[in-house]
Amino acid sequence: MKAVLGELLQGRPVFVNIGVRAFGDTLRQAGFEVVQVDWAPPAGGDPRLAALLDELL
Amino acid sequence: MIRKTVVRRNRYLDSVFLMQVARRMSERPGIEDASALLGTDANRAVLAGLGFEVLDAGPNDLVVALAGEAAAVDAVATDLEAWLAPGVPGAAPDPRSLEEALRTRAADLAVISVPGAHAAREARAALRAGLHVFLFSSNVSLEDEVSLKLEARDRGLIVMGPDCGTAYLAGAGLGFTNAIRRGPIGLVGSTGTGMQEFACLVHLAGSGISNGIGTGGRDLSDAVAGLSTLAGIDALEADPATRVIAVLSKPPGAAATRKLAERLGRCAKPVVQCLLGGEDTLDDAVIRALREVGVEAPAFLLPRTDPPFLGLRPEQRHVRGLFAGGTLCYQAQAIFRQAGLTVHSNAPLHGMETLEDPDRSLGNTFLDMGAEYFVEGRPHPMIDGTQRRRRLEKELRDPSVGVLLLDFILGTLSSPDPVGEVLDLLPGGLCVAASVCGTEGDTQGLESQVRALKEAGVRVFPTAAQAARFCRDVALTLQEGP
Numbered sequence: 239m240k241a242v243l244g245e246l247l248q249g250r251p252v253f254v255n256i257g258v259r260a261f262g263d264t265l266r267q268a269g270f271e272v273v274q275v276d277w278a279p280p281a282g283g284d285p286r287l288a289a290l291l292d293e294l295l
Numbered sequence: 296m297i298r299k300t301v302v303r304r305n306r307y308l309d310s311v312f313l314m315q316v317a318r319r320m321s322e323r324p325g326i327e328d329a330s331a332l333l334g335t336d337a338n339r340a341v342l343a344g345l346g347f348e349v350l351d352a353g354p355n356d357l358v359v360a361l362a363g364e365a366a367a368v369d370a371v372a373t374d375l376e377a378w379l380a381p382g383v384p385g386a387a388p389d390p391r392s393l394e395e396a397l398r399t400r401a402a403d404l405a406v407i408s409v410p411g412a413h414a415a416r417e418a419r420a421a422l423r424a425g426l427h428v429f430l431f432s433s434n435v436s437l438e439d440e441v442s443l444k445l446e447a448r449d450r451g452l453i454v455m456g457p458d459c460g461t462a463y464l465a466g467a468g469l470g471f472t473n474a475i476r477r478g479p480i481g482l483v484g485s486t487g488t489g490m491q492e493f494a495c496l497v498h499l500a501g502s503g504i505s506n507g508i509g510t511g512g513r514d515l516s517d518a519v520a521g522l523s524t525l526a527g528i529d530a531l532e533a534d535p536a537t538r539v540i541a542v543l544s545k546p547p548g549a550a551a552t553r554k555l556a557e558r559l560g561r562c563a564k565p566v567v568q569c570l571l572g573g574e575d576t577l578d579d580a581v582i583r584a585l586r587e588v589g590v591e592a593p594a595f596l597l598p599r600t601d602p603p604f605l606g607l608r609p610e611q612r613h614v615r616g617l618f619a620g621g622t623l624c625y626q627a628q629a630i631f632r633q634a635g636l637t638v639h640s641n642a643p644l645h646g647m648e649t650l651e652d653p654d655r656s657l658g659n660t661f662l663d664m665g666a667e668y669f670v671e672g673r674p675h676p677m678i679d680g681t682q683r684r685r686r687l688e689k690e691l692r693d694p695s696v697g698v699l700l701l702d703f704i705l706g707t708l709s710s711p712d713p714v715g716e717v718l719d720l721l722p723g724g725l726c727v728a729a730s731v732c733g734t735e736g737d738t739q740g741l742e743s744q745v746r747a748l749k750e751a752g753v754r755v756f757p758t759a760a761q762a763a764r765f766c767r768d769v770a771l772t773l774q775e776g777p
Contacts, residue, residue, distance in 0.1 A: 260309075274396075279413055
């Protein structure tokens with residue numbers, strides 16, 4: 239889905255929450271739809287290795 | 296009493312969730328102390344300070360430290376997985392990646408708060424999937440910020456952040472937000488606590504916020520050149536619910552100033568610009584914005600004269616400000632600077648003194664307790680007041696301290712009782728001034744937080760600028776001497 243920001247402000251946005259679960263919980267309690275990602279550091283927590291893998295894949 | 300630490304290798308859970316887990320564990324009968332932390336160097340040092348044997352653990356490992364009666368500690372340790380299980384018991388597991396998430400449901404905006412080293416990667420993936428980004432994470436490089444924002448612009452999207460604390464979008468509060476009414480005032484801001492206080496004051500004055508777009512603190516630097524600020528202005532200009540646009544920031548870079556002035560000059564809606572760090576305050580900006588929508592500023596926003604504080608001993612000459620809100624620390628320095636008063640700070644305003652050792656106050660000192668130095672591996676002081684409480688204890692042992700200036704920020708994610716975290720420490724014989732940022736709809740209860748402070752003899756102000764002005768006046772009398 240792609241909405242320009244102006245359209246987003248007038249609609250009913252759907253969120254993906256990556257990280258602190260409490261952010262998603264708050265949005266859900268306010269009646270918004272949220273997909274929570276169970277995030278873990280990629281490539282064993284090494285951001286440089288993750289970037290390298292991104293390039294290769 | 297026994298102490299026990301348990302390590303779970305390669306187990307990531309966010310710091311707020313872990314703090315909530317630790318709080319729940321601490322409430323169990325027989326548990327005296329519980330911590331659940333990732334094994335970063337800073338966190339292992341904290342645990343060592345609490346007397347826990349620190350096992351071999353790295354930043355990707357989860358460490359749970361428990362102290363209390365043997366039976367209670369063993370019961371929690373044995374059942375650890377149940378304590379650490381996020382989400383609803385029995386529900387389908389959450390998707391493990393953005394890509395997987397978008398296969399289950401199309402979405403508009405990604406809220407990203409992973410550790411800074413991984414944040415740009417997630418943000419880039421979100422943009423490429425056509426999502427706007429609210430990037431709460433800090434520690435994202437300037438280079439990544441610029442490239443993300445350019446990519447967003449090219450795709451017709453926005454990146455709010457990095458280090459974006461607050462946004463209000465279509466009635467949804469992202470990050471640290473308060474229970475505010477929707478209304479005709481649109482907000483674009485590079486300051487999280489500044490946006491929170493602005494929105495609360497607008498609400499308390501009877502008006503409301505249409506949308507509030509956070510941009511991240513560096514957006515108006517010359518390197519970023521206001522990419523998100525400009526996108527936010529465009530969106531609010533087109534937003535039928537917005538009648539006036541308020542732009543809040545610290546002073547922009549020279550090139551960004553020109554770009555912003557050019558854009559604001561051709562804006563089809565009235566604009567209120569608030570440049571903190573000079574003579575402007577959040578209060579002034581709120582009054583101007585209210586005027587634009589035909590609301591007269593209520594009395595609580597107008598400058599007031601408070602009775603002086605009497606009774607300090609001659610040696611009590613210094614003001615110490617311990618701020619949870621970085622913007623409020625910045626604004627207070629500006630108010631002191633205008634009066635010719637020098638302040639030492641870990642986040643100094645231009646012309647103020649840098650506090651070389653953030654752990655040691657000097658003369659008048661204003662501390663941004665949310666700065667990286669204080670929050671690395673620990674919760675932000677708005678979420679958990681432990682760090683600020685420790686610092687307050689230290690300041691109270693300094694006989695040269697006469698005035699304390701504090702801010703309390705209510706709202707989502709903030710501590711359930713920010714005032715209660717320090718109330719028992721607030722002594723007599725000292726001038727204590729505080730502001731409380733919040734609304735009657737915030738779960739902490741604006742009225743009860745204010746009442747608790749007043750009953751403890753604290754001078755309570757409805758805005759941070761008023762509290763800072765009061766302290767400035769006391770500081771001037773201290774400087775003059777008896």
